[in-house]
Amino acid sequence: MKRELARHINLFEFSAKEVAAKTKPGQFVILRIDEDGERIPLTIANADEQKGTIAVACHEVGRTTTQLGRLKEGDSVSDLLGPLGKPARIEKYGTVLCVGGGVMVAPLHFQAQAFREAGNNVIGVVGATTKDHLIFLDEMETTCNELFVATDDGTKGYKGMDFLSDLLKEKKIDRVVAEGPIVMMKTVSDLTRQHGIPTIVNLIPIMVDGMGMCGACRVTVGEKTLFACVDGLEFDGHQVDFDELLARMKMYTTQEKIAYVFSEEEGRN
Amino acid sequence: MDAGKEEIRIGVFICRCGFNIGGVIDVPIVTEYAKTLPHVVFAEEGLYTCSSAGLDSIKKQIEKFRLNRVIVASCTPATHEPLFQKTCEEAGLNKYLFEMANIREQCSWVHMHLPKEATEKAKDLLRMAVAKASYLEPLTEMEIDITPSALVIGGGIAGITAARSLATQGFQVHLVDKEAELGGMLKHLHTLQPTGREASQVLREAIIAVKSNNNIHLHMSTSIHEVSGFIGNFDVTLQTKNSDQPEHIKVGTIIVATGAEEFKPVGMYGYKENQNVITQLEFEQLLRKRELKKPGKVVMIQCVGAREKTGRTYCSRICCQVAINNALHLKKLDPSIEVTILFRDMQTYGENEHLYKEAMENSVNFIRYDLNKPPKVTSGRDRDLIVTVYDTCLGAEIELESDLIVLSAPLIQHEDGRRLSSILKVPLGADGFFFEVHPKLRPVDFASEGIYVCGTAHGPKNIVESLAQAYAAASKASIPMAAKKIKSGAVKASVDQEICVNCDACVVSCVFNAIEASPFGLPKIIEANCKGCGVCASECPMGAMQLKQFKDDQIIAAIEALFKYETCIEQVGSFKPVILCFACQWCSYAAADLAGVSRIQYPPNVRVLRVPCSGRVDVLHVLRAFQSGADGVIITGCLIGDCHYIDGNVKAKDRVDVMKKCLGSLGIDPRRLEIGFASSSEGQKFAAMITGFVDVIKQLGPSPSRPKLGGEVCTR
Numbered sequence: 001m002k003r004e005l006a007r008h009i010n011l012f013e014f015s016a017k018e019v020a021a022k023t024k025p026g027q028f029v030i031l032r033i034d035e036d037g038e039r040i041p042l043t044i045a046n047a048d049e050q051k052g053t054i055a056v057a058c059h060e061v062g063r064t065t066t067q068l069g070r071l072k073e074g075d076s077v078s079d080l081l082g083p084l085g086k087p088a089r090i091e092k093y094g095t096v097l098c099v100g101g102g103v104m105v106a107p108l109h110f111q112a113q114a115f116r117e118a119g120n121n122v123i124g125v126v127g128a129t130t131k132d133h134l135i136f137l138d139e140m141e142t143t144c145n146e147l148f149v150a151t152d153d154g155t156k157g158y159k160g161m162d163f164l165s166d167l168l169k170e171k172k173i174d175r176v177v178a179e180g181p182i183v184m185m186k187t188v189s190d191l192t193r194q195h196g197i198p199t200i201v202n203l204i205p206i207m208v209d210g211m212g213m214c215g216a217c218r219v220t221v222g223e224k225t226l227f228a229c230v231d232g233l234e235f236d237g238h239q240v241d242f243d244e245l246l247a248r249m250k251m252y253t254t255q256e257k258i259a260y261v262f263s264e265e266e267g268r269n
Numbered sequence: 270m271d272a273g274k275e276e277i278r279i280g281v282f283i284c285r286c287g288f289n290i291g292g293v294i295d296v297p298i299v300t301e302y303a304k305t306l307p308h309v310v311f312a313e314e315g316l317y318t319c320s321s322a323g324l325d326s327i328k329k330q331i332e333k334f335r336l337n338r339v340i341v342a343s344c345t346p347a348t349h350e351p352l353f354q355k356t357c358e359e360a361g362l363n364k365y366l367f368e369m370a371n372i373r374e375q376c377s378w379v380h381m382h383l384p385k386e387a388t389e390k391a392k393d394l395l396r397m398a399v400a401k402a403s404y405l406e407p408l409t410e411m412e413i414d415i416t417p418s419a420l421v422i423g424g425g426i427a428g429i430t431a432a433r434s435l436a437t438q439g440f441q442v443h444l445v446d447k448e449a450e451l452g453g454m455l456k457h458l459h460t461l462q463p464t465g466r467e468a469s470q471v472l473r474e475a476i477i478a479v480k481s482n483n484n485i486h487l488h489m490s491t492s493i494h495e496v497s498g499f500i501g502n503f504d505v506t507l508q509t510k511n512s513d514q515p516e517h518i519k520v521g522t523i524i525v526a527t528g529a530e531e532f533k534p535v536g537m538y539g540y541k542e543n544q545n546v547i548t549q550l551e552f553e554q555l556l557r558k559r560e561l562k563k564p565g566k567v568v569m570i571q572c573v574g575a576r577e578k579t580g581r582t583y584c585s586r587i588c589c590q591v592a593i594n595n596a597l598h599l600k601k602l603d604p605s606i607e608v609t610i611l612f613r614d615m616q617t618y619g620e621n622e623h624l625y626k627e628a629m630e631n632s633v634n635f636i637r638y639d640l641n642k643p644p645k646v647t648s649g650r651d652r653d654l655i656v657t658v659y660d661t662c663l664g665a666e667i668e669l670e671s672d673l674i675v676l677s678a679p680l681i682q683h684e685d686g687r688r689l690s691s692i693l694k695v696p697l698g699a700d701g702f703f704f705e706v707h708p709k710l711r712p713v714d715f716a717s718e719g720i721y722v723c724g725t726a727h728g729p730k731n732i733v734e735s736l737a738q739a740y741a742a743a744s745k746a747s748i749p750m751a752a753k754k755i756k757s758g759a760v761k762a763s764v765d766q767e768i769c770v771n772c773d774a775c776v777v778s779c780v781f782n783a784i785e786a787s788p789f790g791l792p793k794i795i796e797a798n799c800k801g802c803g804v805c806a807s808e809c810p811m812g813a814m815q816l817k818q819f820k821d822d823q824i825i826a827a828i829e830a831l832f833k834y835e836t837c838i839e840q841v842g843s844f845k846p847v848i849l850c851f852a853c854q855w856c857s858y859a860a861a862d863l864a865g866v867s868r869i870q871y872p873p874n875v876r877v878l879r880v881p882c883s884g885r886v887d888v889l890h891v892l893r894a895f896q897s898g899a900d901g902v903i904i905t906g907c908l909i910g911d912c913h914y915i916d917g918n919v920k921a922k923d924r925v926d927v928m929k930k931c932l933g934s935l936g937i938d939p940r941r942l943e944i945g946f947a948s949s950s951e952g953q954k955f956a957a958m959i960t961g962f963v964d965v966i967k968q969l970g971p972s973p974s975r976p977k978l979g980g981e982v983c984t985r
Contacts, residue, residue: 008770061770062810101789102771129771129791152791153766161788181771184788243691250777254888254924257810258931261888265896266935 001053002073005135006128008060009103010069011045017052019082025111026088026202026234029056030210031080033071038064038259041207043107043179043233044083054082057106057135063259084210085233089200090114094174097197098144099125099164099188101180104202105136108179112143115177121145123171125164127184131155161187168195176200178237182246189237199237203228205249220244277403280311280336281395282327284318284343286373291316293377295388299342302392306399310334318343324356331360338402342370342395345862346879347854363407365759365818370398374865375877379956386845386873393831393847393876400830404823408759413797415501416521417750420445422493422689425453426732427724427739428526429475434743436484440750443518444479445488445507447685451476453528454725459556461732462594463620469557471732488516492685496523496692499797500719500749522719522746525703526739527689529680529725532581534574538646538676545654546646546674549591556598564606564673567599568656570644571612575679578640583700585679585729590621592677596633597624609634609669611644611658637661646674680729694782695720702728706915713742716915717782717798721745760801760818760881762794768813775805775814780915802914803885807924812889819881825893831876832897846900846966848875850959851890853883855913856949857905863952871956872963875903882906883944884917891928895937898975901966904944905955911948918946938969 001013019029028043046055060069071077088111096115100108105126116122124144128134129152141147148167149157161184167173168191178188179202192199205228208214212230219228220241226232281303285291296314303312311334315323318341330336339362341353346369354364372391380387417440421432424446432444450456451472458468479485488507494515495506503523507516531550539546547555549569555561569592575585589612596608610628612635617625629635636658638644644658649670656669682701690697695715698704703726706716713721723742724735749755762783764775771790783798784805792814803816812821831849852858858879864871880886883906894902904925906918922944929939943965945958 007767059770061772127789129769129787129789130766133771133789150789152787152789152793181773181786181788181790183773183786183790187788246773246777250774253774253778253808253810254920254927257808258888258924258927260810261892262931262935265892 002071005057005106006133008069009057009133009135011055011057011106012068012071013053013055014077014080015052016054016080016082019080020047020049020052020054023047023054023083024087025090025107025114027083027085028204028210028233029054029080029082030084030207032078033064033067034078037067037078039208039210040064040068041084041204041210041229043104043202043204045106045110047110055106057103059103062256063263066260067263081210085229086231088114088177088202088234090118092119095121095123095172097123097125097167097173097176099127099176099178099180099184100136100140101127101184102129102133103135104179104181105140107202108177109136109139109143111177111179112140116143116145123173124148125150127151127161127180129153161191164188165191168192168197173197176237178202182242182249185237186242189240189242193238200234201237201240202233203235203240203245204233205245206251218248275337277308277338278310278334278336279306279308279338279340279399279402280327280330280334281306281309281313281340281342281399282318282323283312283314283372283395284323284341285314285316286343287316290343290373290377293381293384293387294372294391295384298388299391299395303395303399306396308338308403309399311336319349319352324352327353327356328360331357331362337362338366338368338405340368340370340395340398340402342372342391342398344373345371345375345865347859347862365408366402366405368398368402368405370394371862371877374862378865378868379871380873381868381870383873390873390876396830396833397827397876397878401823401827404820404826406817408817410759411757411761411796413499413501413755413757415749415753415755416519417441417753418443418520419522419524419746419750420503420505420518420520421524421526423453423526423528423724423726424448424451424487424489425526425528425724426455426472426475427528427726427735428453428524429479430736430739431524431526431723431743431746432485433475433478433482434740435747436482438747438751440484440747442485443488443505443520444485445491445493447490447492449490451479451487451489455732457550457554457557459553460594460598462590462624463733493689493692499717499795501755501797503719521750522721523693524742524746525689525693525695525720525722525726526724526742527683527686527726529686529702529729530683532574532678532681534676534678537573538570538644538674539654540676543646543648543654545672546676548676548678549588549595552595552675556595563603564599566607566669566671567596567609567673567675568669568671569596569608569610569675569677570656571610571677573676573678576613576640581679581681581700583679583728584616586616587729587731588677588679589616590624590731592675593617593621593624593628593633595675596628597631600628600631600633604631607634609636609671611636611638611656613638613640636667680725686726693717693720695722700728702726713738713745716780719746719749757797758801760816761796761799762801762803762805762814762816764792764794765813765815766791768811770811770813772810774808774810778805778808778920780804800914802882802917803880804882804914804917804920807885807887807920816881816885819885821887821889824878824880824887824890827878828890828894829897832899844967844971846874846963846971847898848901848903848963848966849894849899850875850877851880851883851886851902851904852877853906853913853918854879854881856907856911857883857945857947857955859949860905860947860951860955863949864956865952867952869952869956871959874963874966875959882912882914882917883921884912884914886921886924888924888928891942892935895932895935895941895972895974898972899941900969900972900975901941901943901962903942903959903962905958906944906946908946908948936973940965940969941972
């Protein structure tokens with residue numbers, strides 16, 4: 001199944017019985033479109049054990065994601081490995097604030113559902129750069145007890161994240177879970193630090209093997225160096241070195257661009 | 270005027286420049302050729318287009334033919350573009366709708382003996398200019414109002430001096446210091462060289478002057494909490510100790526004068542283990558407070574924790590002068606005090622050399638030790654200390670008794686400085702000190718406009734040097750504030766939200782903090798900070814980020830136009846490569862111009878396309894050039910380390926290195942792509958670079974992607 005969530009953002013449902021049977025919210029898969037393809041990690045947005053399917057949302061931002069976006073319903077990928085990473089810690093905390101940005105709202109929704117089922121009062125925040133990039137609004141509306149919407153340009157909901165500091169003052173929040181762009185997770189963590197609210201961020205940096213061997217996905221958390229693939233994806237937002245993470249994410253910008261431009265040009269000819 | 274929507278009407282003015290162009294290039298042929306190019310409604314030649322008659326003609330034809338794009342094919346834009354742009358403006362045409370083709374410095378002067386080839390090249394350069402002109406857009410220049418007030422961070426002697434200088438010029442100055450009292454390091458020092466005056470006296474006078482100046486607003490026990498904005502309009506949040514309410518101030522410029530601290534060499538030479546082992550700063554404090562118990566034998570050890578093999582590898586510059594000054598002071602207290610200075614190299618430049626000599630004359634002992642055999646300190650009998658040192662001049666180990674050891678430790682950056690660096694988004698160098706943008710051209714400036722540095726925050730220096738730098742920083746800061754407004758040009762980055770995938774590559778790539786990340790990924794351009802290098806546009810994976818006046822469609826139009834040969838079968842059989850050269854508008858373009866001015870002849874196969882920075886050359890531009898039929902592409906930039914946008918040329922080189930690895934997959938030999946660097950004085954080097962590259966391409970033969978004609982590869 002393929003569903004367009006926004007321009008260049010699609011939700012894919014893959015038949016993967018064994019993966020679906022073991023998937024818990026917060027985990028991810030690594031897939032490869034064809035034999036020569038790049039392996040990309042995607043956080044799982046849903047798993048249906050009965051149907052034997054898992055869902056991932058993907059934003060077309062480079063060569064492989066664009067290639068993935070061009071797949072049609074009924075197409076298949078060469079391989080899909082998972083579930084990888086530790087499941088999210090879902091317990092009854094009281095009130096859980098789930099802040100999602102961009103394409104990552106889809107996997108966050110998977111967690112929000114679990115928090116709700118565990119008996120939490122779930123407050124959701126769905127954010128994107130602009131109105132047209134907001135995804136999973138209906139799903140989050142259904143799942144959360146209360147929902148807030150924010151955009152960078154203010155075309156829908158609150159403009160930016162400033163509203164969050166008022167929200168944190170007004171409501172008694174026991175746990176915050178953020179999943180989205182690095183800058184968003186950093187902003188959220190900076191705000192919650194002042195209120196001393198435990199804050200979990202979901203990090204999915206550049207990965208190669210996804211099983212703790214290569215070290216490409218290392219993140220600095222407090223004094224420690226951890227691997228997102230095996231120690232995460234959940235980390236303490238108040239301890240993560242976001243600036244380092246952002247710099248590491250941009251390590252291969254040139255290569256990524258060349259790969260994208262060249263593949264687009266090859267396709268043109 | 271919205272030129273984008275109306276019919277494009279281009280006027281071309283070709284200059285003979287007397288004999289300079291007209292003596293080589295067949296100008297009438299080029300003029301006739303111009304008339305055949307798309308959108309060209311008028312073309313004429315002139316003897317000197319830059320003469321008042323020439324300029325009048327441009328104005329007249331703009332009106333007569335309703336021209337909305339003007340091209341002058343003549344000399345280098347470096348000298349004459351402003352003149353022609355002004356002429357366009359006088360005729361009511363936005364100056365950004367003007368384009369130039371350099372057919373003198375980069376054509377007639379460098380192919381003086383090849384009139385036919387020079388004429389062909391002039392036609393190519395003109396065709397490129399016409400193609401780009403069709404895509405030009407009118408732009409508006411930005412003016413920024415400057416708030417005439419400054420923030421000086423740090424109330425040491427550098428900060429005080431800068432603040433006083435600005436306040437005397439009539440500007441409002443906010444002087445902020447984390448401590449309760451002004452003075453910084455000076456509060457702890459005893460005497461100052463070269464005058465020998467007491468530091469406390471110097472400081473007292475300075476503080477009185479600050480406090481009596483109504484233009485200086487003191488914020489003591491205060492730290493910088495947040496800074497946002499840009500030159501002329503910085504919003505600063507100050508946090509004063511024991512105050513709940515942060516204070517907000519608005520300033521036009523910022524001077525960083527946060528000083529440095531002395532490294533505490535804990536664990537070295539018994540420091541902190543034996544109370545008779547102290548640092549030079551602690552020694553000065555004893556002198557200042559008159560608490561020094563007169564010692565009998567003093568050993569001073571230099572370079573303690575400085576000039577190391579790794580870590581603090583730098584020389585702290587002031588320790589030699591300080592040690593000598595303090596040694597002389599001891600000798601003045603009592604000539605019988607034995608003072609020995611263990612040094613690795615004495616660095617007593619300038620006036621200090623006289624003090625060095627005076628110290629030797631006053632029988633201060635100097636013993637040279639080696640980094641690999643550092644002195645050892647052990648406790649002797651009767652609580653005194655024994656220093657064992659291998660004297661490199663004697664070639665033997667000697668033992669020195671001592672009842673006081675003074676360690677000369679380097680100045681280092683402090684935690685507050687590091688924090689400030691991230692708040693202001695200005696860099697620290699490898700040694701941890703604030704790092705200026707260019708050591709010669711902008712020695713007290715950061716890349717972010719409106720922020721300056723002085724004093725030991727920038728690196729170890731003595732008071733004389735700190736003061737000179739403080740005056741320099743104040744005078745640099747006063748320039749925009751006195752002008753009240755600054756022009757910020759129109760060549761700025763702009764982003765297409767529709768295409769942007771919110772990856773923040775542009776944010777990370779910008780060294781001028783001109784692109785801010787919004788929480789959900791929308792890049793926000795701070796136009797006042799944008800310098801127009803276009804690196805962000807080249808880093809953007811999707812082409813969402815663009816640089817006005819050098820947009821992808823404008824550059825690609827010029828590239829594709831180059832390879833649209835109308836008469837391409839003239840010389841089937843003899844291979845004359847066509848090579849595209851991207852030249853940054855600074856050094857490498859100037860080097861190409863200099864080659865022309867110096868009449869250095871090089872092969873006529875290269876066509877230069879001017880870009881703001883080599884870092885603006887996009888993967889896509891190179892690819893399009895090859896796809897259109899380029900036999901070779903060479904990118905030229907400023908020398909590494911001399912980029913006018915800090916490191917655009919390094920980014921260009923990285924990009925070329927990666928591209929070379931990938932070109933093969935498209936059937937293009939990686940040797941067809943090259944990058945070279947030249948300073949503006951290296952015309953000869955530019956010509957040699959081009960000549961060498963043309964040779965390589967000649968050996969490789971015609972590009973497989975050249976346009977084909979009748980089954981045969983067109984070689985022109």
